[in-house]
Amino acid sequence: MEIKESKQTRSREMSNPTALITENLCSYLLEKPRLFPDVNIPKKATNFIRPHREKLKMQGEFSFPCRSELWNNCCKETGHKLRNIAFDMFKDEGLDVSINARQTFLKTASRWAFPIERIKIDNERCFLYLQRHAVMTMLLQQVLKNNDTNAYGKLEKNSKQRIFFSRINQTVDEIEELTFYRAKLLEDILRRVFEYSKWTMVTEEDVEEVKQGRGESVLHLQVTSAARGPPINSVVIPPSKLSAATIRCGIVIDPITGKLTKLKTSEYLNCRSNDMCLMAMHKYGVRVKDDTRFSTLMSRLGAAAVTVDLMEVRFSSPVQIIRSGKGSTKGAAFILYNSARLESLLRRFDEKVENGDYEGLPPIESIDFTLLDEEEEWQLVFCYIFAFPNLIENCLEQVQKGICAVHTIVRFLGDFAALFSVYYRRIRILTQETRQHLMPYVYARIYLVKAVREILNKALALLDIEPVHFM
Incomplete structure (x- = not known):
């Protein structure tokens, strides 16, 4: 038995690799109902398939339960049936x-866009490698x-899935309140995620058309602060045409008092800029420079630190300000320090090419990536490059219910930087002198580093954080 991928599935093969593996697997395990062949795969079934983030060599990249009763139960609503040959x-x-x-x-799965090499069945779970x-x-x-046109990670959405984003109207005084500043940050980040995900953004005029029963359906979304209380004006929603959701952003509290912080936004930005300066000096050995470039960098780092501070917990939860630089070990400074490491590494490679130490980087099609056999290299690829589109998808998965997962982008960046830091310290990417037999390894790793930089910068851009070229 062979399950062929549709042209539509093939066209999405780079849109979301995790989703494609899930779709291929569910299509192999389940038969669609004959009377309703276009019915979607049940959500419960896709949730059975778990991507892994650690111990990949031992437990593979994905796993799912083998018990047919579980799959039968999740298929009752849609009418799917289990393929006997699959569950054999x-x-x-x-x-x-x-x-x-x-x-x-394995014969079928070896021909998928992201092919499966082997499986292991253990403790009622099937592990995919x-x-x-x-x-x-x-x-x-x-x-x-x-x-x-490089659109890796940009998810193709149904053009009929449209959204109208109400702007937060905040006074100058409100912006100076950290709690309201956090809500504005959340709104701005969500706008960028929607744009990156290719949602169709509409205008207020389009909403008026929908209210009058014309045009396609629209989701009316607004972000507000929990400190403001529930929205005063309710929206009259015609059935099936205009839906509405409100994302209520949690307050910012002082860790000492446990109450709403009285620290102003501008004060906190200055405080975190100073923290970044001290951290750069003590932890990363950066010398303080009395020039505009260094001051600008510290201001950027301070703003990035505030974004990470306020966004690294779930949007609806209260968040504590950072006092005396005591915060997450994977905060903005650590993320951006590794961003600078990436840039420095690639600059050193280019300098070696200019000096004639290395030949220029060969075309990527000629690179032998089988040379990248270190476990951290595969983790960088699978856990972060492969997983990046799914991160964006999950961030907006429940937005119709007023729920988002912006905090997962911050955690993704922190974990990504931490893994690259381990890899950077353990593996010598550039050789001290030209050794021809080692150059294929150098070229393969430089391409890997370039890809890591590309994904890291895409994720930083969603938070409106600029990558750092020196630190």
């Missing part, structure tokens, strides 16, 4: 029917496409 592979190992079913699955180097080659080439 979960029978006692050693049986001919089980062996044949596993071979059939991707063909690492095939996936790595495909992803790095896609992320580093040298053109203006």
